[in-house]
Amino acid sequence: MRAKDIFSGLLVLFGIGLLITACSAFGQATWSDEEVAKLRSLWIGSLPPLPVDPSNQYADDSGAAALGQNFSLTRALARTAKLPVQLVIYPKNFFRMEHPSPMALAQPTAAQ
Amino acid sequence: MTIIGTAYSPWFFWDGRKDSQWAQALGPMESPVEHGSNRTYYAHIIDQYYRAEYESIFGDMPEVSHLPLLRGSVQSAEVRAARKAMSTEDQENVTWIYVNMGKSIAAYERHLIPGESRFDQYVEAILNNDNQTAKTILTSDEIAGLRLFIGEANCTNCHNGPLFTNNDFHNTGVPTAEGLPDDIGRAGGTQKVLADEFNCLSMYSDAEPDDCAELRYMVTDGHQLERQFKPPSLRNVAERGPYMHAGQFATLEEVLNHYNTAPPAPAGHSELETLNLTEEQIAQIIDFLKTLDSPINTDAQWLIKP
Numbered sequence: 001m002r003a004k005d006i007f008s009g010l011l012v013l014f015g016i017g018l019l020i021t022a023c024s025a026f027g028q029a030t031w032s033d034e035e036v037a038k039l040r041s042l043w044i045g046s047l048p049p050l051p052v053d054p055s056n057q058y059a060d061d062s063g064a065a066a067l068g069q070n071f072s073l074t075r076a077l078a079r080t081a082k083l084p085v086q087l088v089i090y091p092k093n094f095f096r097m098e099h100p101s102p103m104a105l106a107q108p109t110a111a112q
Numbered sequence: 113m114t115i116i117g118t119a120y121s122p123w124f125f126w127d128g129r130k131d132s133q134w135a136q137a138l139g140p141m142e143s144p145v146e147h148g149s150n151r152t153y154y155a156h157i158i159d160q161y162y163r164a165e166y167e168s169i170f171g172d173m174p175e176v177s178h179l180p181l182l183r184g185s186v187q188s189a190e191v192r193a194a195r196k197a198m199s200t201e202d203q204e205n206v207t208w209i210y211v212n213m214g215k216s217i218a219a220y221e222r223h224l225i226p227g228e229s230r231f232d233q234y235v236e237a238i239l240n241n242d243n244q245t246a247k248t249i250l251t252s253d254e255i256a257g258l259r260l261f262i263g264e265a266n267c268t269n270c271h272n273g274p275l276f277t278n279n280d281f282h283n284t285g286v287p288t289a290e291g292l293p294d295d296i297g298r299a300g301g302t303q304k305v306l307a308d309e310f311n312c313l314s315m316y317s318d319a320e321p322d323d324c325a326e327l328r329y330m331v332t333d334g335h336q337l338e339r340q341f342k343p344p345s346l347r348n349v350a351e352r353g354p355y356m357h358a359g360q361f362a363t364l365e366e367v368l369n370h371y372n373t374a375p376p377a378p379a380g381h382s383e384l385e386t387l388n389l390t391e392e393q394i395a396q397i398i399d400f401l402k403t404l405d406s407p408i409n410t411d412a413q414w415l416i417k418p
Contacts, residue, residue: 005417018182029255036239039258041272041274042268042274043235043236043239044226044229044406045236045326047225048223050119050120050225053322055131055135055312055318055324056134057193057214058170059219065175065414068218071217072217074296092318
């Protein structure tokens with residue numbers, strides 16, 4: 001009788017282990033309330049509206065933005081630059097330098 | 113680093129030596145290792161190509177055609193001598209044009225916000241209690257990496273919030289960059305931003321002094337500032353190597369190995385503690401980081417050459 005109980009207990013434990021393994025294998029995950037709160041805080045949906053920049057009265061001026069786009073993406077300024085503007089903030093490269101040199105990165109006014 | 117999403121940051125560059133997007137935008141323009149030119153030259157460019165657009169936003173543009181047209185770096189003797197020879201009024205006019213150029217670039221950069229990644233889709237499903245959908249979005253290794261990221265690996269100590277950066281400064285024992293000058297990080301950045309001709313309290317800023325609390329009340333001294341650097345956003349991080357402020361690490365594996373072993377800082381005190389993660393766990397965190405890839409969340413018009 002006792003041996004049967006032990007066997008049953010082991011069977012239950014084995015079943016639980018199998019369930020955990022199966023859940024893991026299929027990518028299911030359970031998250032605690034605390035973890036869900038952390039996930040929510042990292043979620044892009046938690047991004048607040050753009051903060052106001054009081055130092056720039058043109059920050060939300062669409063005409064200024066269009067002019068800034070010209071400065072950023074056309075060749076007028078890049079023509080004479082040592083590092084072409086497009087390499088610094090080119091859209092296809094997530095608006096960062098494509099091949100930054102360590103020297104350019106480390107100098108006082110290099111990329112942000 | 114990327115400029116995407118930086119409209120949310122109070123500090124710019126890895127040491128926070130600028131305190132606005134427009135001031136940051138002007139830095140590389142006169143840097144001898146980047147655009148390598150000078151503000152008078154840029155005033156000529158705007159005069160030649162963008163005068164109408166400029167005046168429609170900022171009002172009449174001062175006459176600059178009589179000013180010397182020199183392409184060289186602001187640090188060259190020739191350019192410096194030419195600027196010194198200009199009248200005070202011309203110097204001021206040129207600087208205002210230069211400032212407005214920076215403010216335009218900042219206005220554009222505010223349109224560059226990160227979009228939804230697979231990670232975000234996963235979290236949305238979790239928040240909706242839709243586990244069936246969630247399990248189709250991330251793999252078990254990616255979820256394991258996420259669990260490590262928000263837990264055992266301590267990544268969210270610095271990389272938190274929806275942009276995966278707290279925009280603060282930390283000493284994480286990042287090694288020095290061989291062959292480059294010493295960089296003391298935030299300890300130097302605070303002094304530079306206080307002295308910056310374009311900071312929030314400057315005559316070129318549109319802010320009232322009360323708007324400049326970040327600058328006025330920042331911590332400016334103390335050993336803890338030494339070799340503190342700003343953590344970048346991790347969105348699209350897998351596409352943005354090399355890593356650290358001077359490209360000290362070529363791959364994410366190297367970055368994670370650094371955090372895992374927590375070597376002593378070259379100067380100051382590292383905040384890191386040894387993690388003892390396995391190679392598999394490091395790989396899982398990297399798998400998770402790759403789920404942060406996303407397009408830019410903006411109208412298509414902002415991503416094409418005008």
